[in-house]
Amino acid sequence: MAEQNLWGVNCIWPFGNTKESQSNDKLEGFQICYPMTSTETTDKPTKVEKATRHVINMLNKITVDALKKFSEAKNVPAPTYSSYVYAKGENDWSYAVKPIYTRTKSKNRAGVNFIDPHKPQRAYIKLSTYGKEKKSNVKLQSMDLVTRNFHHSGVLAFMDLTNQL
Numbered sequence: 001m002a003e004q005n006l007w008g009v010n011c012i013w014p015f016g017n018t019k020e021s022q023s024n025d026k027l028e029g030f031q032i033c034y035p036m037t038s039t040e041t042t043d044k045p046t047k048v049e050k051a052t053r054h055v056i057n058m059l060n061k062i063t064v065d066a067l068k069k070f071s072e073a074k075n076v077p078a079p080t081y082s083s084y085v086y087a088k089g090e091n092d093w094s095y096a097v098k099p100i101y102t103r104t105k106s107k108n109r110a111g112v113n114f115i116d117p118h119k120p121q122r123a124y125i126k127l128s129t130y131g132k133e134k135k136s137n138v139k140l141q142s143m144d145l146v147t148r149n150f151h152h153s154g155v156l157a158f159m160d161l162t163n164q165l
Contacts, residue, residue: 002048035120
């Protein structure tokens, strides 16, 4: 992966948890925001940034191919199969497998969100964590930065499926 500046670690809270109810005993883990390019190379990515994007795109393609293969055989969990059916009907596989990186949104002067093409695309990457509450620890492994995001993407059995390909 291309070396990039990161701006801190974000907490992951349970779905639907409001800011007011966030506490250390409900903390589920941590994630980082990984920019796909630097702010200086957004329009002209470096070779390493292009290679990183290519690897991530290929991992996404492998995931979509596995989703199609195992969903057609009805060998996936029901939520994954539902995502497959909808994505196939719409002919848009981003409905089945969440894109790993997205464009940054900004607000204009009127407060309306828009996709900002001048800011780097970014990926939110879930970190492997162990321990509870304030004693949580983060364990980093090189491929973990990429594969953990797939686990979050809706293809719950990604690692098992790729072993069967």
